[in-house]
Amino acid sequence: MNVEIRPCRDREELQSYGQVVSYVFSINQDEDMERELQAVEPEWTMCAFVDGRVVSTYGAFPFTVRLNGSPVEMGGVTAVGTLPHHRRKGLLRKTMTAGLHAMHERGQPFGILWASMGAIYQRFGYGLATPHIAYKFDPRNVELLPGQRTPGRCELIESENALEQIRPVQEAYAASRNMVIERPPYLWKMGALRSREKRKVYTAVYRNAAGEVTGYVVYNTREAPRDELGPNQVLEVQDLAWLDLDAYRGLWEFIRSHDLVYEVQIRGLVGEDDPMQELLLEPRMVDKRTVDGVWMRIVDVERGLAARPYREPGALCLEVVDDLLPWNNGRWAFETDGTATTVSRTVREPELTMPVATLATLISGHRGATVLERAGKLEAASMAALRRADRMFATEYAPLTPDDF
Numbered sequence: 001m002n003v004e005i006r007p008c009r010d011r012e013e014l015q016s017y018g019q020v021v022s023y024v025f026s027i028n029q030d031e032d033m034e035r036e037l038q039a040v041e042p043e044w045t046m047c048a049f050v051d052g053r054v055v056s057t058y059g060a061f062p063f064t065v066r067l068n069g070s071p072v073e074m075g076g077v078t079a080v081g082t083l084p085h086h087r088r089k090g091l092l093r094k095t096m097t098a099g100l101h102a103m104h105e106r107g108q109p110f111g112i113l114w115a116s117m118g119a120i121y122q123r124f125g126y127g128l129a130t131p132h133i134a135y136k137f138d139p140r141n142v143e144l145l146p147g148q149r150t151p152g153r154c155e156l157i158e159s160e161n162a163l164e165q166i167r168p169v170q171e172a173y174a175a176s177r178n179m180v181i182e183r184p185p186y187l188w189k190m191g192a193l194r195s196r197e198k199r200k201v202y203t204a205v206y207r208n209a210a211g212e213v214t215g216y217v218v219y220n221t222r223e224a225p226r227d228e229l230g231p232n233q234v235l236e237v238q239d240l241a242w243l244d245l246d247a248y249r250g251l252w253e254f255i256r257s258h259d260l261v262y263e264v265q266i267r268g269l270v271g272e273d274d275p276m277q278e279l280l281l282e283p284r285m286v287d288k289r290t291v292d293g294v295w296m297r298i299v300d301v302e303r304g305l306a307a308r309p310y311r312e313p314g315a316l317c318l319e320v321v322d323d324l325l326p327w328n329n330g331r332w333a334f335e336t337d338g339t340a341t342t343v344s345r346t347v348r349e350p351e352l353t354m355p356v357a358t359l360a361t362l363i364s365g366h367r368g369a370t371v372l373e374r375a376g377k378l379e380a381a382s383m384a385a386l387r388r389a390d391r392m393f394a395t396e397y398a399p400l401t402p403d404d405f
């Protein structure tokens with residue numbers, strides 16, 4: 001058995017990659033797979049070829065992600081799959097390792113992914129970087145606290161013109177956020193503006209008192225009859241962005257005004273700091289559910305630590321343990337004025353010691369150092385170091401990755 005690990009060479013090999021991906025992820029319509037492949041370049045893939053045939057796949061989109069407001073290059077890992085009769089023979093370990101080396105060569109200090117199962121990726125040094133929060137509610141039960149009026153108004157806009165009106169809002173929204181992808185055209189097309197079930201997609205914008213668009217919601221609706229009498233529709237929000245609280249409240253009221261809807265679903269579009277919990281008369285009625293979201297792998301500790309802004313100036317000495325990418329191992333001295341950060345190797349005693357996966361969680365702002373220490377995920381030489389790390393690594397916004405990829 002001859003095993004070769006390498007990217008696809010051309011679009012013809014990419015078709016074979018597509019066949020494995022269709023099988024593994026049950027993409028039954030050829031046209032759906034074709035559309036997905038249009039967004040992929042052969043050189044972004046890493047495959048295992050067994051006797052000349054693709055049997056294991058991996059891809060990595062070249063994303064720019066706002067890390068605490070700063071644009072950072074990240075590989076968006078996708079399409080990880082091995083055909084059943086080739087599983088548990090170490091092929092993913094080979095493609096994953098080669099893929100992380102390729103990111104390193106490209107200068108991408110991080111890789112991110114949505115996992116079908118966290119267990120697959122934690123062993124490769126991925127740490128949790130965002131939560132996935134879902135709301136599911138009856139619009140009649142989510143009234144805002146009294147006295148909250150919006151000076152603007154919402155309106156439905158034509159789908160053909162939607163992107164040009166809402167893209168500037170999404171870009172402004174993303175710019176200061178944490179873990180939001182700078183959305184390339186294919187993520188708009190394949191994700192935010194597309195209904196996977198091929199439903200009609202609507203866009204409503206919020207205009208403030210001056211007539212400027214300061215928020216939008218993209219959604220679909222469907223008839224979903226149930227036993228109870230009354231409203232019989234479900235409204236699924238596909239994308240949502242707002243530039244201020246007025247816009248957010250206005251959009252919420254717009255969603256609530258769908259009289260024939262008995263269930264609104266908002267999945268993966270808000271972070272832990274979503275203001276909604278503060279705005280509602282009955283917060284529990286959004287039926288909030290939180291699971292693991294995006295996992296992040298630090299490909300290059302030195303560049304990764306320097307890539308993001310910090311909440312306050314300070315210095316820390318870290319020891320990092322990485323059993324897959326040897327250049328990350330060792331002691332790192334890092335010093336920041338909040339914006340500019342220098343990172344260098346040191347022989348000093350570490351103040352914090354952790355596996356590379358824990359550092360990913362810390363850098364993303366998903367969990368603070370003290371919480372991680374209490375969970376046994378890092379060791380601290382002193383309480384002072386732990387508290388300093390809490391303050392330095394805190395992010396302006398809670399991490400959130402609204403895009404699926």
Ligand SMILES: CC(C)(COP(=O)(O)OP(=O)(O)OC[C@H]1O[C@@H](n2cnc3c(N)ncnc32)[C@H](O)[C@@H]1OP(=O)(O)O)[C@@H](O)C(=O)NCCC(=O)NCCS
Pocket residue numbers: 024056079080081082083086087088089090091092093094114115116117119120123
């Ligand atoms: C997950 C998948 C890609 C693994 O591929 P594979 O080629 O069999 O993986 P490997 O043999 O290289 O295994 C790599 C490691 O992951 C572990 N692993 C593999 N699949 C796992 C799973 N489903 N759960 C937990 N651990 C898993 C292996 O035990 C192995 O550990 P080790 O290297 O420490 O011994 C394959 O099972 C698959 O295609 N699954 C269905 C699709 C899927 O879930 N893809 C992930 C999408 S995000």
